Amino acid sequence: MEFFRYLGAGTRESFTKLGRGSFFLISILAGISSVCVRPRLLLKQLHSVGVLSFLIITISGLFVGMVLGLQGFYILSRFGAEETLGVMVATSLVRELGPVVAALLFAGRAGSALTAEIGLMKATEQLSGMEMMAIDPIKRIISPRFLAGFLSMPLLAALFSAVGIIGGQMVGTGLLGVDDGAYWSQMQANLDFRGDIVNGVIKSIVFGFITSWIALFEGYDAIPTAEGVSRATTRTVVNSAFSILGLDFILTALMFGDN
Amino acid sequence: MxxxxxxxxxxxxxxxxxxxxxxxxxxxxxxxxxxxxxxxYEITARFSNSGGLKVKSAVSAAGVKIGSVKAITFDQKTYESVVKMDIDAQYKTLPDDSSASVYTAGLLGEQYVSLDGGGSDEYLKNGSKIEITNSALVLEKALGQFLFKSAEEKKATPSPTNDKKGKK
Known part of the structure; x- marks a missing residue:
């Protein structure tokens, strides 16, 4: 009996959280128009969310591409198909690894920072202070951060894929002796702009949306204590990772299911 | 600031x-x-078998890429594969009796259409049809024919091997 009571309470709580999250999202989206009037706020957040994630994304992308080049070469050379290394590296990066790994890194690097920042603002009653001054904290604090995350994510994912492909080329043609022309031409012949690149960008837009939403909501919804903020930060990373990977499966099934 | x-x-x-x-x-x-x-400009060729040709496969002449495959459809009346190709407009002096063949680049490579020029003074233009075509080589078929042939040869000339064995 006790078990069912816990199950029921858990269900009720997750539904109320989902409801609060949805209302929060609606007010964020409503606040976006006021961000456009003050681009300075957005620019500051683009700096802390996008520019500061730049380095980790570039370096991770380079190494992921280099590892793909090495592993791909060892497997493909068994079948005498080293020339298709470019196709393998580019397809896996553009379709899957670019959006997914960049989003996971983004959640760890920028999402956790957003949650901690907002949670601490709440704990030190800065948000209530703003309300006392008749400044809407959602319009002033939350919406610019959301928009910055939403805009940065596709750029970071594209950067990740591009750097990864160059990394794969460095290892493949520089180290392992794959023909440079074959690397690029096979890639160009087998990758489709609409089918591969645009779908990858759509994925990263969805991930940017969901990650920014989760990070900001967890911060805004955090219990305003040191422990509450720390838990909220953990929840941001865990929930973002779950939703990114889950949504990736659904999106992949929808986009690439028929071929 | x-x-x-x-x-x-x-x-x-x-x-x-x-x-x-x-x-x-x-x-x-x-x-x-x-x-x-x-x-x-678009030209059409009919193959009895277009093999693993795909939309966007290359169309080449003398090894140079001059266009790409636009559509591949199956003709229900003649049981042929109808391949529509887009040829780059700068290559406008291809003779209209050119022949089209489906080849494979390398042993495991992609399949492509190769156009071999004929001797006609008329040129291919938008909507032209290529009459002479060579189908894709199906590896299983070719192997089957080869095995069948070598088996027949063995049957037809059994005596020399027997003779050799006999002499030894």
């Missing part, structure tokens, strides 16, 4: 790099740059 200026610059650099990598993906990685809208 100095601080916001650096911030502006950094954000600008970030956005520029992001957009540049999107362009890189579009132009260098996928085949967007090889699109040449409008500057192509």
């Amino acid at each position: 100095q601080h916001t200026h650096t911030q502006d610059t950094l954000v600008g650099l970030f956005v520029a790099t992001g957009i540049a990598s999107l362009f890189f993906l579009g132009l260098q990685v996928s085949n967007l740059s090889s699109f040449s809208h409008g500057n192509t």
